[in-house]
Structures are given as structure tokens and as C-alpha cells.
Amino acid sequence: MKKLVVIALLALASGAQAESTAAKKELVNKVLLLQQTGIEQEAQALVARPVMMMLQRAEMILKSNVAADKREAVAKQIQADLKQFEDEVVPLVRARAVSLAPSTVGALLDEKFTEDELKQLIAIIESPINRKYLQMGGEMQKVLLDKVFEQTKPTIEPKIRALELAISKHLGLPAPSAANAKPAPAKPASK
Known part of the structure; x- marks a missing residue:
């Protein structure tokens, strides 16, 4: 009888959270x-x-x-x-x-x-x-990403140009011209 009570208590304890009504x-x-x-x-x-x-x-x-x-x-x-x-x-x-x-x-x-x-x-x-x-989610995201874009653009732009140059080199493509070598990170779109 004692074993049944323990088993019943364990079953109740383990099923309490999972019980679905x-x-x-x-x-x-x-x-x-x-x-x-x-x-x-x-x-x-x-x-x-x-x-x-x-x-x-x-x-x-x-x-x-x-x-x-x-x-x-x-x-x-x-x-x-x-x-x-x-x-x-x-x-x-x-x-x-x-x-x-x-x-x-x-x-x-x-x-x-x-x-x-x-x-x-x-x-x-x-x-x-x-x-x-x-x-406010879209507004908060926009204001944050606009500021991140503004503050990282000077650092990121040269890195993007260098990456583009490296990829072009790996692909055997001519180096991007100065006119084409200005890809800035896309400005975040507002939601």
C-alpha cells in the first residue's frame, strides 16, 4: 500500500505541470x-x-x-x-x-x-x-539602427570596399572601379 501511495504522489508531482485541461x-x-x-x-x-x-x-x-x-x-x-x-x-x-x-x-x-x-x-x-x-517596436528599431548606421559608416565603408576587392580578386574579376567601389551598408529600412 505504501508503494502505491508513493507512486501516486510521484505521478501527481510529475504530471502537475504537464496536465492539460x-x-x-x-x-x-x-x-x-x-x-x-x-x-x-x-x-x-x-x-x-x-x-x-x-x-x-x-x-x-x-x-x-x-x-x-x-x-x-x-x-x-x-x-x-x-x-x-x-x-x-x-x-x-x-x-x-x-x-x-x-x-x-x-x-x-x-x-x-x-x-x-x-x-x-x-x-x-x-x-x-x-x-x-x-x-513602438518599428520606431525604436529605426532610431537605433539609424544611429548605428551613422556611427559605423566611416569604419565599415572601407572594410566593405576591401571585402569587395578581395572577393573580386578571388573570382578573377577586375578590381571594382572607384565609382563602383562605394557600396555603403544599406541604410536600415523602417518597419
């Missing part, structure tokens, strides 16, 4: 619903990263390998292809992220949070102060 599942679903925009944005960023890398490579090749009189037309074609790709892929990835959220993020929330903690989390997410803070 209908109410807890409802709270997890509410957190996921409140975070859906963020989930969709992360999925969109997942697609945007390789697109931006392709665009940057294409711009470099465009400047070095395409005749000046044809660059604009080729650039427009590339931009149209990238836009079509994003238009087709972003909705698919966003929808997939939202559909996978309950079985991934939701499962973690269900496992790691108690009902009371989920209620507190929802209160934080829904609080006016949190919403105000999140709305």
Missing part, C-alpha cells in the same frame, strides 16, 4: 490567437531573407555583368520575378505557420505553463502598456 487548452489557443500576427510576420521573414539575399547578389552581378543601357530593364524583370515568388510563397508559408502553431508553440505553452500562468500571460499580452510598447 480543456480550460488550459482554451487559454493556449487564446495566446496563439493573440500572437497570430507575430507568427505570420516570422513566417514572412523566413521567406524574405533568401529573397533579399538573391536581390543583393543580383544587384552586384547586374552592376558588373550587364550593360548599363540594359540594367534597368533586367532589374525590373528580376523585381517582377521576386514579387511573383513572394506573392505565391508568403501566403503559403504564413498559413502553414499558423496551422503548425498549435502543435508546436501551443504544445510548448501547454507543457511549460500552468493555467494561472497562461491567464497572467494573456493579461500581459492584452495590456495597453504592452500594446503601446509593441507599436
Whole structure:
């Protein structure tokens, strides 16, 4: 009998945090619903990263390998292809992220949070102060990155030129001309 009591207590202790109830599942679903925009944005960023890398490579090749009189037309074609790709892929990835959220993020929330903690989390997410803070995210990021850009540009520009020269040398390409050798770090875009 004593063994059964110990086993029962151990089972209760280990299952207390992981125990899932209908109410807890409802709270997890509410957190996921409140975070859906963020989930969709992360999925969109997942697609945007390789697109931006392709665009940057294409711009470099465009400047070095395409005749000046044809660059604009080729650039427009590339931009149209990238836009079509994003238009087709972003909705698919966003929808997939939202559909996978309950079985991934939701499962973690269900496992790691108690009902009371989920209620507190929802209160934080829904609080006016949190919403105000999140709305300022793009503004805060812009002001910081603008200052970083301004203060690092003199140091970074020569390093970018040196890197471009080294890469050109490794690829057997002619050294970039002074006119083309002024790539500054892209100024951060505001969100």
C-alpha cells in the first residue's frame, strides 16, 4: 500500500505541470490567437531573407555583368520575378505557420505553463502598456539602427570596399572601379 501511495504522489508531482485541461487548452489557443500576427510576420521573414539575399547578389552581378543601357530593364524583370515568388510563397508559408502553431508553440505553452500562468500571460499580452510598447517596436528599431548606421559608416565603408576587392580578386574579376567601389551598408529600412 505504501508503494502505491508513493507512486501516486510521484505521478501527481510529475504530471502537475504537464496536465492539460480543456480550460488550459482554451487559454493556449487564446495566446496563439493573440500572437497570430507575430507568427505570420516570422513566417514572412523566413521567406524574405533568401529573397533579399538573391536581390543583393543580383544587384552586384547586374552592376558588373550587364550593360548599363540594359540594367534597368533586367532589374525590373528580376523585381517582377521576386514579387511573383513572394506573392505565391508568403501566403503559403504564413498559413502553414499558423496551422503548425498549435502543435508546436501551443504544445510548448501547454507543457511549460500552468493555467494561472497562461491567464497572467494573456493579461500581459492584452495590456495597453504592452500594446503601446509593441507599436513602438518599428520606431525604436529605426532610431537605433539609424544611429548605428551613422556611427559605423566611416569604419565599415572601407572594410566593405576591401571585402569587395578581395572577393573580386578571388573570382578573377577586375578590381571594382572607384565609382563602383562605394557600396555603403544599406541604410536600415523602417518597419
